[in-house]
Amino acid sequence: MVVQEPGTPRALERHLRPQSVAETSFEELCAALGAVRGSLNPAANPLVRGVSLNPQVVQPGDVFLAISGARRHGAEFAATAVANGALALITDAQGLAHLPADFQLPVATVENVRAVAAAAAQRIYGTATRCPQLFGVTGTNGKTTTTFMIRSILEALGTETGLVGTIEMSARGQIIPSVLTTPESTQLHGVLASMAEQQVDAVAMEVSSHSLSYGRVDALSFAVAGYTNLTQDHLDLHGTMQEYFETKAQLFTPERSQRAVVMVDDAYGQQLVDRALVPTESLSLDAGHPGADWRVENLQHSGLGHSFNITHRDGRTLSTRTGLPGMFNVANAALAALMVLASGVPLHALQQALDASDPLSVAVPGRMQVVGESPVAVVDFAHNSDALAKALDSVRPGPGGRRIIVFGATGDRDTTKRPDMGAVAVRHADIVIVTDDDPHGEDPAPIREQVAAGAARAIEAERPEVQLHNIAPRAKAVEFAVSLAGANDAILVAGRGHEVSQDVAGMDVELDDRVELANALKLHGFVTIP
CATH class of the missing domain: 3.40.1390.10 (MurE/MurF, N-terminal domain)
Structure with a gap:
């Protein structure tokens, strides 16, 4: 239940602090x-x-x-x-x-x-002694979903939980009112002390490169740190991919974490395992990494998602499933399960929890959120090239169907990824509709043109059959996508996920991709999922 509480930032600050302080x-x-x-x-x-x-x-x-x-x-x-x-x-x-x-x-x-x-x-x-057990997830993509999954598993085990992330902060299922996206270190320590005061036993937390760079997670000790992947993003802050990696790697040191689980399906994951200074277990979905401690095996389609085993080199096995679509959600689910196992939960108890309540199928707002099934209509937060490719590959059209994508690039951010995002969309979709994301302080038209230019070059060189459109505003682009769709097509509206307003020249403009997509489906006679 989301608590809607009006008030100034100063009034909301009180929700981020414990009631009793020595x-x-x-x-x-x-x-x-x-x-x-x-x-x-x-x-x-x-x-x-x-x-x-x-x-x-x-x-x-x-x-x-x-x-x-x-x-x-x-x-x-x-x-x-x-x-x-x-x-x-x-x-x-x-x-x-x-x-x-x-x-x-x-x-x-x-x-x-x-x-x-x-x-x-x-x-x-007093957070040196008054703090819940912490699970920290870092990486470019998948942090939010993995933390939701960790919380879901812990709740299936009977643990009182909290969550700190981009979508919400919560304690024991209650939203903590805040005007913050990322708490400052002073606020984060306060809210963790407050959670401990409420007898929260464990907290799943997203750990971004910004939070590491700006010291927002300083003086905290994570019971288990997890790594998802590293792809081009935030180079406006870090400058180079290596600097971006070095920032993430700070989490995997004794000063910050006690144990770690690392996906090794990219070169940075393998590098992280090789240099981690805490006990670390590796995880892979890829047969090309036979040396990984844990492997995902026996992968089968299960509804929109998959069932699978997670098997250790010594023969230990967890059997589970996730109802969320895409191989990247298999990776997120496996990472979440192994992070809980690494915290000391017995394997048999974890297996019982996975069997009893299907915790890895937890719905995550704006993350591969299905709005319609015929055509398949999905909203996702994917806002960089790697995430776009994976999200597109995970939305499966019916026989003879096409993939349609609506997306844009954010303003005042890394400009080098814009044409590449356009090219990736062309390689993985049949109809590409470029629109506005959050332009922030930039003129939105040139941003669209940079994305569309990358798409046009890829069409000319690789896939001349792909349709390309440049449409604004975003709501109009979403409706246009649905107007082109047939029942066997698949539509992905990517980039904004759970967000409910668009930043245009410093003004918040009300816009929710999920609402716009549902309205467009109804307008054109399609059925939506409640």
């Missing part, structure tokens, strides 16, 4: 962080009960951590933090220059404020 003196906190007390109010030593990087969400009793931002320094907004109830401030040398000489709160400095934020939160909220 007060920590400012002096104790500074000593733990190696922070140096300044000349402002040097004798003051308040008892603090919270920590925040954002002056707008500071709660009474907080330490405000004033960091240097891209355009402004957080210390410039110290007055807001004080008005909201901050009792002390930690900043850097640059931040001191922004404070008035008569500033009333005690102040300390560190060299890098963001680098100590997680440690400050851990100290205040």
